[in-house]
Amino acid sequence: MTTKKNDSAVQIYTSQSVLDAAQERVAYIFDRYAQIIVSVSGGKDSTVLAHMALAEAHRRNRRIGLFFLDEEVVYESTIEQIRYLMGLYPENTIKMWLQVEFALTNATSTEEGQLICWEGGKHKIWMRPKEPDSIQHPPWDRDKETVRNKTKGFGFYDALDNFENTRSDTAFLCGIRAIESMHRWRACARNICSAGVHWGTNRKRGNVTLYPLYDWNFTDIWRYIYENKLRYSKIYDWQHQIGLGLNEIRVSSLIHEKSFKALVELPKFEPKTYDRLCKRLKGIRWGNEYGKDAKVMRCRKLPDNFESWLKYRDFLLLTYADEAKKPIFERRFSRQLNNNYVARQQCRQLVLNDYENNLPIDNQEDPLIKRIEYWRSVL
Amino acid sequence: MIYLGRTHKEKQAIIKEACVSASHVVIFHGSKTPEVYEASCPIEYRAWDDIIMYKYFYRLLQEITSDSVIILDEIMRTQDRNCLTYNCLLHYIRKAERCLVFQYFPIIDDVENFCILADMVSCGRTRGTNYAALRGIVADVVRRDYQIIEQPVGITDADRKTYDKKKAAIFSRPIKDPEALPRQVALVAGDIKAKSCSPESAYVARNARFKRPNILTYKNAPRDAIILDPPVSAIVMHDHLAGGADTPAILYMSTGLPVDKHYIEFYRGIAESMRRIYDDQEK
Numbered sequence: 196m197t198t199k200k201n202d203s204a205v206q207i208y209t210s211q212s213v214l215d216a217a218q219e220r221v222a223y224i225f226d227r228y229a230q231i232i233v234s235v236s237g238g239k240d241s242t243v244l245a246h247m248a249l250a251e252a253h254r255r256n257r258r259i260g261l262f263f264l265d266e267e268v269v270y271e272s273t274i275e276q277i278r279y280l281m282g283l284y285p286e287n288t289i290k291m292w293l294q295v296e297f298a299l300t301n302a303t304s305t306e307e308g309q310l311i312c313w314e315g316g317k318h319k320i321w322m323r324p325k326e327p328d329s330i331q332h333p334p335w336d337r338d339k340e341t342v343r344n345k346t347k348g349f350g351f352y353d354a355l356d357n358f359e360n361t362r363s364d365t366a367f368l369c370g371i372r373a374i375e376s377m378h379r380w381r382a383c384a385r386n387i388c389s390a391g392v393h394w395g396t397n398r399k400r401g402n403v404t405l406y407p408l409y410d411w412n413f414t415d416i417w418r419y420i421y422e423n424k425l426r427y428s429k430i431y432d433w434q435h436q437i438g439l440g441l442n443e444i445r446v447s448s449l450i451h452e453k454s455f456k457a458l459v460e461l462p463k464f465e466p467k468t469y470d471r472l473c474k475r476l477k478g479i480r481w482g483n484e485y486g487k488d489a490k491v492m493r494c495r496k497l498p499d500n501f502e503s504w505l506k507y508r509d510f511l512l513l514t515y516a517d518e519a520k521k522p523i524f525e526r527r528f529s530r531q532l533n534n535n536y537v538a539r540q541q542c543r544q545l546v547l548n549d550y551e552n553n554l555p556i557d558n559q560e561d562p563l564i565k566r567i568e569y570w571r572s573v574l
Numbered sequence: 575m576i577y578l579g580r581t582h583k584e585k586q587a588i589i590k591e592a593c594v595s596a597s598h599v600v601i602f603h604g605s606k607t608p609e610v611y612e613a614s615c616p617i618e619y620r621a622w623d624d625i626i627m628y629k630y631f632y633r634l635l636q637e638i639t640s641d642s643v644i645i646l647d648e649i650m651r652t653q654d655r656n657c658l659t660y661n662c663l664l665h666y667i668r669k670a671e672r673c674l675v676f677q678y679f680p681i682i683d684d685v686e687n688f689c690i691l692a693d694m695v696s697c698g699r700t701r702g703t704n705y706a707a708l709r710g711i712v713a714d715v716v717r718r719d720y721q722i723i724e725q726p727v728g729i730t731d732a733d734r735k736t737y738d739k740k741k742a743a744i745f746s747r748p749i750k751d752p753e754a755l756p757r758q759v760a761l762v763a764g765d766i767k768a769k770s771c772s773p774e775s776a777y778v779a780r781n782a783r784f785k786r787p788n789i790l791t792y793k794n795a796p797r798d799a800i801i802l803d804p805p806v807s808a809i810v811m812h813d814h815l816a817g818g819a820d821t822p823a824i825l826y827m828s829t830g831l832p833v834d835k836h837y838i839e840f841y842r843g844i845a846e847s848m849r850r851i852y853d854d855q856e857k
Contacts, residue, residue: 566752571745574759574833 206374206410213411214419220394220407221251221368228366228403232260232291235280237273238446239427240370243419244408245280248368252287262291262367264354265329266299266448267312267322268475270461271468272428273446274323279426292329293358298348302452302492302547304478305516309348310450322471335361346523347551363400372416373409383409433464450476452547452554455492458482494543504538511545520550527552536561576675576691578855579716581819585676586611589645592674597641600634600670602663604648605813611645622651625659638669646675646694648816651809653682655690655701664698673697678816679718683808683840685847715855718821719848722841724828725800727770737762737831757806759833764803767827777802777827778814800825804837808844 224231233248235241245261252259263277281290299310313321313331325331333340335357342353359367373380383406388395395405408416420427434444437460447454449461449472458479462469473479485491490498501507512528515521524545531537540556547554577588593599593613600618601608608619624630638644644667652659667673675694681687685705692700692711700708740762744755761780768784771777776788778795780803790796792805792814801824805811815822824841828834 563749563752567745567749567755570752570755573836574741574756 213408213415216410217247217407218251220405221247223392224248224366224368224405224407225251225255225257228364230260230362230365231257231368232262232362232365233368234262234264234370235277236263236370236446237269237276237280237428238370239416239420239431240372240408240411242276242280242425242427243411243416244368244370246283246419246423246425247407249284249287253284256287258287258289260289260291262358263293264351264358265292265294265312265326266351267294268299268310268449268472269322270428270430270446270449271323271465272430276426276428290328292326293334293354294325294329294331295333295354296349297354298350299448300451300548300551300553301476301478302455302549303450303458303482304476305520305548307477308517308520308548308550310476320475322468322475334358344551350551359398359402360400362402365402367398367402367404369404369406370408371406372411373406374412382406430464434460437463450479450482452549452551455482455547456486459486492546494539494546497539504535504542505533508538508541508545511542515545517548520548523550531556531558532560534561534564536563576677576695576711576713578680578713578852579678579718580676581817582609584716585609585647588674588676589613592672593643595641596643596672597639598637599643599645600638600666601645601647602649602666604651609647622649622659625662631662631665634666635669638666640669640671642670642672644670644673646673646677648677649675649694650677650682650687650690653684653687653690655686655693660690660693663694667694668697679812679848680713680851681844681847682812683844683847685850688851713855715852717852719852720815720821720841720845721823722838722845723823723825724838725825727767727827727829729766729829729831733766733829734831737766756833756836757804760804760837763829763831763833766831767802767829770827771802775800779803780805797822798825800827802827804841808841811841 231248231252233241233245235245248259249261261281263281277292281288281292294313296311296313296315299312301308301310311317313325318324339360340349340353340357341360342349343356344350371379371382373383382396383394386396387393388397388403388405392405394407394409395403397403419425428446430446431444443456447457449455449457458469459482461472462483469479469483482492487493489495497504497507501510508528512521512524515524524541528541531541537556537558540554543549544552544554544556577585580588589599589611590613593615596613596615598618599613599615600620601611602620602622602625603609604622606621608621610619611617620630620634646663649663654660673695675691677691680691689700689703689705689708691713692703692708695711700711741759744758744762749755757780764779768779768786768789771786771789773788776790776796776799778792778799778801779789780791782791789802790799792810795814797815797818804826805814811824815824826834826838826841828838
């Protein structure tokens with residue numbers, strides 16, 4: 196294991212291991228900040244980060260927060276993993292398990308395009324009861340509550356923002372790694388939050404989000420888990436057993452526009468979770484059936500009964516079930532180019548109910564047309 | 575070590591010498607049927623399609639040891655340097671200490687393809703390095719520069735009109751893959767050229783559509799057959815030309831139509847890239 200600096204898009208190997216470097220970063224955070232909160236998701240990266248921070252807290256006889264924003268519709272294994280992390284060093288842990296109402300996109304249904312997690316009055320069909328020691332009511336001032344987009348409603352990131360605003364001069368630790376995607380690399384590298392610390396972002400009220408594992412690779416994470424005999428979500432083992440690629444092995448929510456593919460395998464892994472989810476929300480069986488279908492949810496191939504992506508897009512827009520969300524798409528599409536390349540991506544947004552624009556559209560001239568014109572001139 | 579441009583006989587001599595102390599030899603071959611070699615220990619042959627299969631992958635990883643010799647025989651079948659098959663090969667190579675790479679031509683159609691061979695002999699240490707930055711990869715080279723010799727064919731105005739009409743028809747259909755367009759247009763030119771074929775010479779076409787005894791396909795045509803249709807890819811052309819002790823030439827029937835000009839330039843470009851690699855190795 197070696198550390199890589201992210202001051203350019205290229206990984207530069209140095210003589211220090213990523214483990215030593217991350218432990219130095221964690222020690223620096225403990226020296227610098229009196230209040231530390233680790234965000235956990237139940238995945239492998241946050242497991243490693245939480246363990247590393249808790250071990251440091253234990254050495255220093257300090258208490259740190261473990262923050263989990265519960266989306267309700269998650270694997271049961273994720274919940275077990277969170278309970279495990281919360282109980283790892285109980286004397287050093289401040290439990291911050293947030294189970295409050297917020298909206299989540301449901302990519303599997305246009306009729307029920309949003310899930311209101313932990314919705315009041317629906318406790319009989321909640322995926323599971325709330326934890327006895329969780330935070331069950333918003334801990335922020337409701338009058339000062341901020342919402343990024345009122346059309347979309349109070350969502351996941353609003354819950355995070357408002358929770359963060361309840362704190363000041365706090366270091367929020369997050370287990371993202373630059374190697375995972377260009378977006379994450381940019382999040383890790385674009386800002387310098389304080390002298391010498393380029394692996395973090397300044398937030399409001401003197402808060403800061405820090406990424407101590409930003410230069411870790413996939414293999415570094417698994418090695419740490421193995422060497423420290425940590426427990427990890429069973430989902431990883433099941434995903435590995437059925438032959439999913441390294442980039443597909445991930446634990447996340449089950450229904451939003453980037454994670455719905457998990458529904459295809461869910462009945463095999465956790466039949467009871469799948470059963471509860473079917474009762475909780477519309478579209479789950481459809482997601483299970485077509486989550487990896489190139490002509491349906493992946494929008495890779497044009498369905499046979501449409502001549503072009505443009506016609507398919509128009510059809511989807513015309514028949515879009517949620518009248519309240521329809522104008523969001525219409526406004527967005529009116530600002531974009533009208534070609535098959537863009538239309539395919541628009542179809543994907545419509546099929547996956549992506550009114551939040553989380554699957555951004557590459558708005559450019561159709562590259563296919565350019566190639567065809569090139570060959571027309573050459574031949 | 576990378577061996578470029580070797581014939582079967584030469585490969586046999588190299589393999590025999592390299593495998594004297596080996597306990598186990600595995601030959602991965604790019605061709606559908608293996609070229610058979612002799613060695614002082616058992617040889618296992620695995621085709622391109624077998625390389626990624628679980629039933630061979632895990633067994634071979636257990637069986638290949640530092641006493642094994644891995645031989646890659648004309649294994650460059652795709653330009654995707656990070657494809658699963660090359661990745662699996664690297665796993666095998668890392669388990670063995672000796673690896674011989676035989677490739678008749680050093681590239682498919684781009685100078686960067688040579689890096690695939692470099693990755694194999696360096697156990698993947700050169701991955702992420704482009705050709706210009708490649709250092710310390712020495713190949714044992716027998717030059718196989720090929721020439722493109724144009725064989726002009728006269729065409730009439732009517733032929734030219736037919737070409738334009740059929741080309742327009744191809745472009746007016748729904749096009750899913752624009753890269754298939756030159757291949758489709760080349761068949762139109764092939765139909766025009768077929769009228770000028772002499773019964774005494776052997777020709778090679780993309781498929782058996784002409785049903786004439788002297789117009790063969792790339793599967794069974796002799797290396798010196800005149801090219802009527804270019805093949806679907808440079809890999810097929812190289813398979814057609816490879817293997818002999820002499821330097822092959824591409825005898826290309828050319829009508830002067832744009833599609834023929836395109837293909838002649840395409841193969842001249844490949845020949846130029848090959849020359850660059852040969853020259854770099856000789857420096």
